[in-house]
Amino acid sequence: MKQLFFIAFSLLFGNNISAQEKFEIFFDFNASIPNQVSLTYFEKWMQNNKNAEILELHGHCDSVDTQKYNLILSQKRINEVLQILKNNAIQINEGLQKIPYGKNFKQSKIQAENRKVVVFYRNLNVDSEDKSKANVWANRSPLLFDDPLIPLREKIARVKKGDRIRLEGINFHFNTFRVVKESEPSLDELVEVLNDNPNLKIEIQGHMCCNENTRELQLSIQRSRFIYRYLVLKGIEKKRISYKGFGTSKPIFTIPEKNEEERAKNRRVEIEIMEN
Structure with a gap:
């Protein structure tokens, strides 16, 4: 005491x-x-x-x-x-x-x-x-929590409209919109959550690091669109999902970042709950 x-x-x-x-x-x-x-x-x-x-x-x-x-x-x-x-x-x-x-x-x-x-x-x-x-x-947008140790299913069970959740384990090949193979389990987890919650509608949001030009959005749009297409191919209805890219316009840490940890935090994919 x-x-x-x-x-x-x-x-x-x-x-x-x-x-x-x-x-x-x-x-x-x-x-x-x-x-x-x-x-x-x-x-x-x-x-x-x-x-x-x-x-x-x-x-x-x-x-x-x-x-x-x-x-x-x-x-x-x-x-x-x-x-x-x-x-x-x-x-x-x-x-x-x-x-x-x-x-x-x-x-x-x-x-x-x-x-x-x-x-x-x-x-x-x-x-x-x-x-x-x-x-x-x-x-910064409202986030329910981004603890990587808490399963996505538990996070989704407690969300409300407007909450944003970081998708853990989503990584892309350098300077491309293609996810690495190790990211597929995280994407499949999102598919399962959407299947188990038929009223859930989300917007996939891509964010970048490192580039001080906040108008450069193309790669973040391509990456969020890749995830959108992955979900559609897995049977998720298009009307339940949308996508958007923000580039570096909404960083968690000031750009230029001080270290790789800050760059990794800025370089992220989030989902916003549009309807639940």
Whole structure:
């Protein structure tokens, strides 16, 4: 418990920087409401961070119970923290990501440290050097979650119209619109999900990395169209699917990216839920 006090204290007063920051809110066993210690520090944090904007909420559980149960509990914890933030008039980014984890994260040996919600935020008093980064966040579309360890079927079971989900495991041959053979299981998983959810309609959205010319859309259009045609060949009705390419106009990370990890995050395929 003393360790949790120290973590909360250090995060509480380390809030006057403009880059993306985070702090953690802890929960008692099997509880969806923050424990009293965390609530106290959470309230003080909100008082001292009126100019904060919330970017992501990651929910976690300890290792007890099943993956399915823990995912639900993690989501409840996220929802509770989000409601507290809204009640205190803390600004929520329109592209807020809410990402629940079950057991699929690197857990601490101290179970109390695993029962938490991690809040990612930025201070809106950004200087000119950081404004371009802030604009990147403004471009982000609503995502249910993009944890690669959570099966697409579980994500689809919880979506609503307007949600966007990153398709994991979709890779293309360099500078072409052809997917590598290793990507076919991910595409077939999408076919299965569409077959199992006959009311589901989606738009396939292609995104690129690296190119600072945001008007160059052709390759991203070709790649999303390739997936569209793959689904049609597998028997999915055309009226249920559409496609669009955004090039580099909606990056997750500022272009030019700093490393391959950022390039990989920008170079992605997402689906938007058009009807469910």
